[in-house]
Amino acid sequence: MAESYRRSRWSNALFVAPYLVVFFALLVFPLFWGMWLSLNKVDLFGGGQFIGLRNYARVLSDPVFHQAVRNTVVFVAVSVPTLVGLGLFLALALNKTTRGSSFLRGLYFSSSILSVTIVTLIWRIVFIPNDGLMALIFNVLGLEPIGFLSTKGWSLFSVGVATVWWCIGLPMMLLLAALQQIPADLYEAAALDNAGKWRVLTRITLPSIKPTIMLVAVIQIVMQFQLFGQALIMTNGGPAGSSRPIVMYIYETAFIRWDVGMGAAASELLFVIILCAAMFQYWISSRKEVA
Amino acid sequence: MSAPIEIANITKRYGALTVLEDITLHIEPGEFVVFLGPSGCGKSTLLRMIAGLEAVDGGTISLGGERIDTLPPGKRGVAMVFQSYALYPHMTVAQNMGFGLENLKTPKNEIARRVQSAAETLEIAHLLDRKPAKLSGGQRQRVAIGRAIVKEPQAFLFDEPLSNLDAALRGRTRLELAQLHQRLGATMIFVTHDQVEAMTLADRIVILNDRRIEQMGAPMEIYQRPATKFVAQFVGSPAMCFLPVTGMTDAAQGVTLDVEGAGKIEIDVRLPAGFRRDGASVGIRAEDAKVLDRGQPGIAVGVKVVERLGDRAFIYGTLDNGTEFVVEDSGRSTVASGDVIQIGFDPNALHIFDGDGRAYHHSEEA
Numbered sequence: 001m002a003e004s005y006r007r008s009r010w011s012n013a014l015f016v017a018p019y020l021v022v023f024f025a026l027l028v029f030p031l032f033w034g035m036w037l038s039l040n041k042v043d044l045f046g047g048g049q050f051i052g053l054r055n056y057a058r059v060l061s062d063p064v065f066h067q068a069v070r071n072t073v074v075f076v077a078v079s080v081p082t083l084v085g086l087g088l089f090l091a092l093a094l095n096k097t098t099r100g101s102s103f104l105r106g107l108y109f110s111s112s113i114l115s116v117t118i119v120t121l122i123w124r125i126v127f128i129p130n131d132g133l134m135a136l137i138f139n140v141l142g143l144e145p146i147g148f149l150s151t152k153g154w155s156l157f158s159v160g161v162a163t164v165w166w167c168i169g170l171p172m173m174l175l176l177a178a179l180q181q182i183p184a185d186l187y188e189a190a191a192l193d194n195a196g197k198w199r200v201l202t203r204i205t206l207p208s209i210k211p212t213i214m215l216v217a218v219i220q221i222v223m224q225f226q227l228f229g230q231a232l233i234m235t236n237g238g239p240a241g242s243s244r245p246i247v248m249y250i251y252e253t254a255f256i257r258w259d260v261g262m263g264a265a266a267s268e269l270l271f272v273i274i275l276c277a278a279m280f281q282y283w284i285s286s287r288k289e290v291a
Numbered sequence: 292m293s294a295p296i297e298i299a300n301i302t303k304r305y306g307a308l309t310v311l312e313d314i315t316l317h318i319e320p321g322e323f324v325v326f327l328g329p330s331g332c333g334k335s336t337l338l339r340m341i342a343g344l345e346a347v348d349g350g351t352i353s354l355g356g357e358r359i360d361t362l363p364p365g366k367r368g369v370a371m372v373f374q375s376y377a378l379y380p381h382m383t384v385a386q387n388m389g390f391g392l393e394n395l396k397t398p399k400n401e402i403a404r405r406v407q408s409a410a411e412t413l414e415i416a417h418l419l420d421r422k423p424a425k426l427s428g429g430q431r432q433r434v435a436i437g438r439a440i441v442k443e444p445q446a447f448l449f450d451e452p453l454s455n456l457d458a459a460l461r462g463r464t465r466l467e468l469a470q471l472h473q474r475l476g477a478t479m480i481f482v483t484h485d486q487v488e489a490m491t492l493a494d495r496i497v498i499l500n501d502r503r504i505e506q507m508g509a510p511m512e513i514y515q516r517p518a519t520k521f522v523a524q525f526v527g528s529p530a531m532c533f534l535p536v537t538g539m540t541d542a543a544q545g546v547t548l549d550v551e552g553a554g555k556i557e558i559d560v561r562l563p564a565g566f567r568r569d570g571a572s573v574g575i576r577a578e579d580a581k582v583l584d585r586g587q588p589g590i591a592v593g594v595k596v597v598e599r600l601g602d603r604a605f606i607y608g609t610l611d612n613g614t615e616f617v618v619e620d621s622g623r624s625t626v627a628s629g630d631v632i633q634i635g636f637d638p639n640a641l642h643i644f645d646g647d648g649r650a651y652h653h654s655e656e657a
């Protein structure tokens with residue numbers, strides 16, 4: 001009985017076949033095809049010609065790409081800590097069972113289900129010059145209005161605000177779920193141990209949800225490196241490319257200038273950057289665990 | 292280090308549900324008090340109110356003469372051991388034990404000294420650098436006790452601390468707790484629904500039931516002179532057997548009872564004028580009844596099950612009228628299921644309960 005249970009049969013593979021087909025068709029194949037494309041000269045008229053690493057050399061020497069990488073790194077470096085920090089703050093604040101807090105949880109999460117077009121539309125209304133909400137507020141306060149979407153620096157900032165607003169739901173929910181896993185009697189023991197609010201937060205709550213904080217950070221790093229829609233619709237990368245992220249560079253290269261090989265090479269580079277960033281984050285967190 | 296606890300007119304409600312009503316209880320310094328009662332009777336709730344983890348809806352609690360029910364849990368001078376231990380999973384054993392003292396800004400070397408000495412007392416000194424996840428259940432339990440000891444509280448509160456241990460370890464830990472109590476001399480309150488724990492550990496048992504204190508007293512007093520029918524049937528294993536009383540006449544010494552299934556029995560007991568006769572019953576414990584030799588006149592019991600415990604045996608059966616009955620016999624008992632045996636008992640070992648469940652016992656023991 002145990003023997004027949006253990007013996008593997010090829011027919012068993014049928015059970016995983018549907019998944020494997022989808023996995024190979026939609027993930028593995030495109031991954032390798034993309035790698036292959038990045039080694040070829042491919043344009044609108046098709047017809048690949050193997051050119052080795054030349055696409056990579058072109059991308060790496062392109063100042064526009066450098067700028068896009070810089071923009072994206074700055075964007076990730078600011079937006080991810082904001083998302084994690086704000087998400088944690090909201091989760092801590094809403095970790096109650098009152099009706100008000102359930103309503104607010106729903107409210108904060110609701111932005112996540114909107115499509116990027118609606119999100120950007122909303123934030124364009126806020127940031128747009130002359131008639132935008134910010135412009136109105138600045139007017140009322142008698143301040144010089146800022147062209148949020150058309151000033152260097154402010155444009156990327158505006159995209160960041162819209163992104164945080166759009167993406168805050170998931171970190172908040174994940175952290176909230178983690179908070180609710182903490183047994184209540186730990187807090188009771190801490191109360192009997194005279195622990196103040198700050199000590200409870202730093203010695204009990206945060207250590208308990210640390211794995212989730214790390215998970216949220218890695219998810220957000222991976223997601224925010226792929227910034228695209230908000231930047232495209234809100235600022236179109238402007239002014240002077242100061243809010244152009246890497247994905248937009250890839251898009252312009254591959255689908256506007258139809259230099260598909262070069263776009264694929266840039267994609268592979270982005271893939272490596274994301275991988276390194278996520279691994280670095282993971283390494284940092286696991287190294288502290290040992291100490 | 293030990294202080295008296297004064298619980299006065301404590302009431303607790305959860306919405307419309309009243310869990311405890313007008314509980315008044317005085318606990319002497321250094322006394323070991325056990326709260327015993329059926330599940331859901333509010334033992335934990337009462338303990339948690341003393342600890343400050345549950346709000347009080349009425350009445351006051353004082354410790355060492357100082358009113359504590361208005362203080363936050365940490366300021367009450369009590370330490371609690373939770374059923375689930377509630378150890379901080381990210382701290383080592385030493386940090387777990389020292390956390391409370393750290394919060395009080397106790398000097399580091401003082402913390403280390405107290406943690407070390409508590410750890411030695413509990414024989415967990417070699418575990419101080421481990422995290423709770425890497426401890427066995429029994430070791431965790433010791434750490435939880437250690438965490439309470441280092442605080443040098445005026446009173447210890449235990450909420451079923453032994454219920455997660457296996458039987459052997461539970462027995463051993465029970466003994467150690469008794470020793471710990473002797474050594475520390477601290478006031479301790481212990482919640483359990485295990486009678487053996489209650490009987491062996493307590494200086495005094497408080498039986499809670501249906502929002503009230505049903506009875507409090509020394510373990511043997513509770514066992515031998517239960518105040519109510521509830522206590523009589525709740526304490527003792529196997530449970531006391533009850534036989535309905537159908538009639539009652541005064542006798543020269545005490546009363547003569549008409550006991551259903553057992554005939555007329557004369558008992559030396561003084562019953563008050565207010566004794567409610569309808570619904571009255573008598574109760575007898577298994578060890579107070581004995582199997583009579585063949586041929587001797589007694590009460591016939593049809594044997595259903597014989598439970599052999601080695602040193603003794605419990606014989607479960609029914610009387611002629613179907614009432615269930617348990618009698619203890621020696622370990623060498625030859626009684627088998629299906630037999631009909633004759634049993635007898637000393638009438639004065641009977642407990643008499645009136646229609647309201649109040650208990651009366653043989654006069655001499657009074």
Ligand SMILES: Nc1ncnc2c1ncn2[C@@H]1O[C@H](COP(=O)(O)OP(=O)(O)OP(=O)(O)O)[C@@H](O)[C@H]1O
Nearest residue numbers: 305308310328329330331332333334335336337484
């Ligand atoms: N937070 C709460 N809300 C509503 N009812 C509660 C709450 N906590 C406890 N109760 C009720 O109060 C009663 C007493 O509960 P408690 O936990 O004190 O029982 P217990 O005697 O400790 O029982 P056990 O032996 O099972 O631990 C129970 O009927 C329970 O349902």
Ligand SMILES: [Mg+2]
Nearest residue numbers: 334335336450
């Ligand atoms: Mg309980």
